[in-house]
Amino acid sequence: MSAPAPSTAHRTRTSTSHRLRVMGGIAVSILFLFPIYWMVLTSFKQQVDIFTTPPKFLFIPTLETYIEYMQRADITRRLVNTIIVAAGSGLLSIVVGAMAGYALARIRIRGAATFGLLILLSRGVPPIALAVPMFLVARKLGLTDKHITLILAYSTFLIPYVMWLMRSFFLSLPRELEESAMIDGCSRYGALFKIIIPISLPGLLSTLIFSMILAWEELLFALVLTNRHASTIPVAIAGIAGDTVNGANWGALTAVGTITVVPVVVFALLVQKWLITGLAEGATKG
Amino acid sequence: MSTELAKETRAAPTRRRGRTGDLLVRWSFMVPAILLLAVMLAYPIFYTIDISFSRFDLSSFGAGEWVGWENYIEVMDDYRFWESLRVTMVYLVIALPLQVVLGFGIAFLINAEWAGRGLIRALFIIPMVVAPVVAGGMWRMILDPLWGILNYWLGFIGIGPLDWFGDPTLAMAAVIIIDTWRWTPFIVLIATAALLALPKDVFEAAKIDGANWWSTLWSVAVPLLVPVIAATFVIRWLGAVKMFDIVLAATYGGPGKATNVINLFIYEEAFRSLRFAESAAMAVIVLIVTMVLTGLFLYGSRKLEELF
Numbered sequence: 001m002s003a004p005a006p007s008t009a010h011r012t013r014t015s016t017s018h019r020l021r022v023m024g025g026i027a028v029s030i031l032f033l034f035p036i037y038w039m040v041l042t043s044f045k046q047q048v049d050i051f052t053t054p055p056k057f058l059f060i061p062t063l064e065t066y067i068e069y070m071q072r073a074d075i076t077r078r079l080v081n082t083i084i085v086a087a088g089s090g091l092l093s094i095v096v097g098a099m100a101g102y103a104l105a106r107i108r109i110r111g112a113a114t115f116g117l118l119i120l121l122s123r124g125v126p127p128i129a130l131a132v133p134m135f136l137v138a139r140k141l142g143l144t145d146k147h148i149t150l151i152l153a154y155s156t157f158l159i160p161y162v163m164w165l166m167r168s169f170f171l172s173l174p175r176e177l178e179e180s181a182m183i184d185g186c187s188r189y190g191a192l193f194k195i196i197i198p199i200s201l202p203g204l205l206s207t208l209i210f211s212m213i214l215a216w217e218e219l220l221f222a223l224v225l226t227n228r229h230a231s232t233i234p235v236a237i238a239g240i241a242g243d244t245v246n247g248a249n250w251g252a253l254t255a256v257g258t259i260t261v262v263p264v265v266v267f268a269l270l271v272q273k274w275l276i277t278g279l280a281e282g283a284t285k286g
Numbered sequence: 287m288s289t290e291l292a293k294e295t296r297a298a299p300t301r302r303r304g305r306t307g308d309l310l311v312r313w314s315f316m317v318p319a320i321l322l323l324a325v326m327l328a329y330p331i332f333y334t335i336d337i338s339f340s341r342f343d344l345s346s347f348g349a350g351e352w353v354g355w356e357n358y359i360e361v362m363d364d365y366r367f368w369e370s371l372r373v374t375m376v377y378l379v380i381a382l383p384l385q386v387v388l389g390f391g392i393a394f395l396i397n398a399e400w401a402g403r404g405l406i407r408a409l410f411i412i413p414m415v416v417a418p419v420v421a422g423g424m425w426r427m428i429l430d431p432l433w434g435i436l437n438y439w440l441g442f443i444g445i446g447p448l449d450w451f452g453d454p455t456l457a458m459a460a461v462i463i464i465d466t467w468r469w470t471p472f473i474v475l476i477a478t479a480a481l482l483a484l485p486k487d488v489f490e491a492a493k494i495d496g497a498n499w500w501s502t503l504w505s506v507a508v509p510l511l512v513p514v515i516a517a518t519f520v521i522r523w524l525g526a527v528k529m530f531d532i533v534l535a536a537t538y539g540g541p542g543k544a545t546n547v548i549n550l551f552i553y554e555e556a557f558r559s560l561r562f563a564e565s566a567a568m569a570v571i572v573l574i575v576t577m578v579l580t581g582l583f584l585y586g587s588r589k590l591e592e593l594f
Contacts, residue, residue, distance in 0.1 A: 021398035028392050029406050032413050032471060038435060039424045055435045100319035107312045115320065122327055123524050124580035128552045129569035132562060133333035134326075139347060156327045159319055188311050217417030219531040220549070224557065234419045234531070241423035241535040250427050257420040268415045272408045 036261065043254035050250050065251035066259075075236065075256060082216055082232040084147050089154035090212035096155070097162025098204060102192060104163065105170035106178065116167070119160045130156060131224045138225055145229045153221040158211045169203040170196070206274035213264055233260050331573070338566035349563075357567035367568060369543055370551040373458070377547060378526055381462045386519055388466065389473025390481075390511070396474070397481050407478060410471045418468055422535025425464040426451075429536075454544035457537050461545050464532050469525065473518055480514040516587035523583055527576050548572055 042050060044061040069075060103109060104116045134153055138144045177199070178191040186194060197204070219234040226235065237260065240253045268275060336349050338357055343350035361367050396406050416424075428436050429450040440446045450460045484507065492502045508515075530549040533539060539546030539554075552572070556565035 018398055018400075021395050022400050022402075025392075025396040025398060025406055026402075028395060029409050032467065033409060035421075035424055035428055035467065036412060036416060038428060039420075042427065051433050053433070053438065055433075055438055096318040096322060099315045103312070103315035107315060109312050109316060112316060115316070119319075119323065120584075121577060121580060122323070124527065124576045125327070125331070126549060126569065126572050126576055127528055128530070128549045128556075128565075129334050129573045130327065130330045131553070132556050132565055132569060133330035133337065135557075136337075136347060136562070137330070137333065152322070152326050155322055159323060163319065188308075188315075213415050217415075217419070217531075219417075219419045219534070220553070224553075234417055237417070237419045237423055238531075238534055241419070241426060242538060253423045253427065257424055260420050261416050264415045264417075265412050268411050269408060272411055275411060 039254045039261075040258050042250060043258045045251070047251060065255040069252045069255050074231075075233070075259065078231055078233045078236050079259070081147065081226075081230050082234075085150045085154065085222075085230070085232060086212045086215040088147065088151040089158055089215045090208050092151060093155050093158035093162050093211050094204060094208045097159040098166045098200075098207075100159070101163040101166030102170050102196065104167045106175075107188070116163075119163060123157070123160050123164075127157070127220050131220055134221070135224045145226045145231075147230050149225050150221060150230060150232070153225060154215045154218060158214060161214070162207055162211055165207050166200075166203065169200060169207075173199060202274045206271055209267060209271055210275065213268065216264060217260075334566045334569055334573075337563055338570045340563060342561075342563040344560065353563075357563045358571070361564050361567045361571070364564075366543065366551065370546050370548045373544065373546055374529070374548045376458060377462060377465075377529065377545075378523075381465050382519065382522055382526055384462070385466050385470050385473055385522060386515060388470050389518070390477045390515065392470065392474045393477030393481055397478055407475070410474050412471075413468060414471045414475070416468065418531035419535045421464055421468045422532040425460070425467070426536045429460050429463075451537055452541055454541055457541055457544050461533055461537060464536055465526075465529070468532065469522065473522065476514070476518050476521075480511060484510055512593075513587070513591040516590045520580075520583045520587050524580065 041057070043065060044063070045056070045059055046062050046064060049056050049059040100119075104112055130153070134149075135144070138149050143149045173196065177195050178186075178188075181191040181195045182188070217234055218232075219238060222232045222235050223238065226232065233256065237253070237256055240249055240256060243249055333349075339352055339354060340349035341351050341353050341356075342348075396403065396410070413421075428434050431437060431447055431449045431452065434450070437447045437450075440448065448456055450456050488506055488510070489502065492506050497505070528549065529547050530553070533545055533547050533550050537545045539550050543551075548568075549572075552565050552568050555561045555568070
């Protein structure tokens with residue numbers, strides 16, 4: 001065997017390191033996905049299969065926990081509530097936030113920049129500083145435990161989020177688009193609806209979906225502002241998880257957890273391409 | 287010429303009306319957001335400040351008489367408040383850098399070009415959309431000292447059994463692990479895009495100049511990435527100061543007060559102990575501290591961007 005030429009040696013080394021990178025990437029992905037896999041798996045176990053040493057990977061799957069828990073903890077009603085609140089606050093925020101984001105990106109208004117900066121800073125407001133007064137005011141006005149209260153409460157963090165994402169999205173569009181439309185006699189709203197919105201649909205949609213996910217999983221406001229009628233799924237999970245201190249009700253925890261996670265995961269994977277670009281743009285151009 | 291002029295004069299009033307009309311149209315884009323945020327964001331903040339300077343009247347469930355700085359003095363004397371701030375600090379100081387470094391490291395790994403790259407990138411979205419409260423509960427099960435699968439596996443390599451939720455240090459470690467699991471994928475996705483956007487030729491040039499792997503990383507990649515890293519840090523900071531759900535589901539602040547982050551502490555004081563005035567005072571303090579730090583971080587990241 002003769003010594004390989006330097007260029008070949010170089011190539012083999014890069015391909016080894018490349019292979020290591022690929023394997024490392026796969027290993028890390030498995031590591032990150034395993035907890036979810038384990039949760040879903042556990043949700044299909046019978047109580048006797050949950051508490052075992054060694055932990056069981058093979059067992060006869062059952063829907064027992066789902067059936068039992070769907071009836072017991074008002075899960076169906078909570079699911080409906082969560083959908084109403086997530087859709088409501090997501091839609092409200094995308095309309096209001098995208099309009100403001102468009103204004104910040106394209107329309108010259110005196111004082112708009114200051115307002116934009118204030119809103120950016122508002123993303124640092126700890127929700128607990130809002131939860132206390134919201135609870136007190138809602139209680140006084142008889143608005144606790146209502147969907148609309150949660151929808152409005154969620155808009156406090158969703159509108160700033162949408163505004164900044166959509167602002168950078170609109171900034172990335174060529175200015176000539178609306179300018180030529182407006183020269184052709186379109187009003188500002190005409191230009192927005194006929195030209196900008198159709199082009200921005202991917203960005204709008206991914207932002208909407210992400211806002212709905214943020215609303216879907218919100219806990220603090222839901223905990224504070226609802227108790228029975230409008231209570232959401234995360235509140236139920238917090239309750240079950242809190243119970244495990246004594247009871248360790250893992251069947252219920254994993255079943256309700258799976259119900260919460262699966263629709264969102266499906267949704268997110270459906271629009272993953274848009275989600276990734278939306279996220280990346282929000283971070284790098286914000 | 288004269289007809290032109292006549293047309294001008296006739297058009298003038300309409301145009302002026304058009305200009306005010308245009309101003310209204312311009313503002314109409316902003317007004318809904320301003321109104322909503324004024325009612326739901328600005329007003330509650332002022333109300334919190336109002337309560338923090340009052341004695342809380344439990345009969346009317348609102349701000350009572352003005353007591354000046356009394357609530358603030360009481361809160362400042364409360365060792366639990368300081369303890370909770372310390373716990374929050376420990377969490378932030380460890381978790382934030384850890385997640386940013388891990389996020390960029392993993393992004394480097396999964397950016398290796400091969401057939402499954404797109405799939406792996408998509409899979410990294412999944413942990414990101416698991417509700418934090420679910421993540422907390424799920425990991426509570428995985429880390430369970432007796433039945434948890436992690437302790438079972440750690441047993442094989444001679445570690446443990448670790449009492450994840452009984453030992454103060456381990457409980458903090460558990461919270462950081464869960465938080466890192468939940469949030470690192472978010473940074474991975476941002477970092478992946480940032481890495482892909484890096485100009486290729488600079489690295490080619492470094493390779494031709496004989497730069498080794500380490501110096502390429504430190505003198506080429508990191509300076510190019512600094513703006514994104516700074517931006518990612520700020521975004522993650524904005525999320526991390528809101529830490530609540532994971533702790534609530536996983537440890538509920540325990541054991542003792544070892545993981546009792548400030549948001550949970552204020553929540554408990556307000557809604558369990560009904561000490562609304564003191565909670566409001568704490569919320570105002572936390573609000574000011576976060577605002578100042580957020581401002582500093584934003585300023586810092588802008589400065590870094592100019593520097594590199």
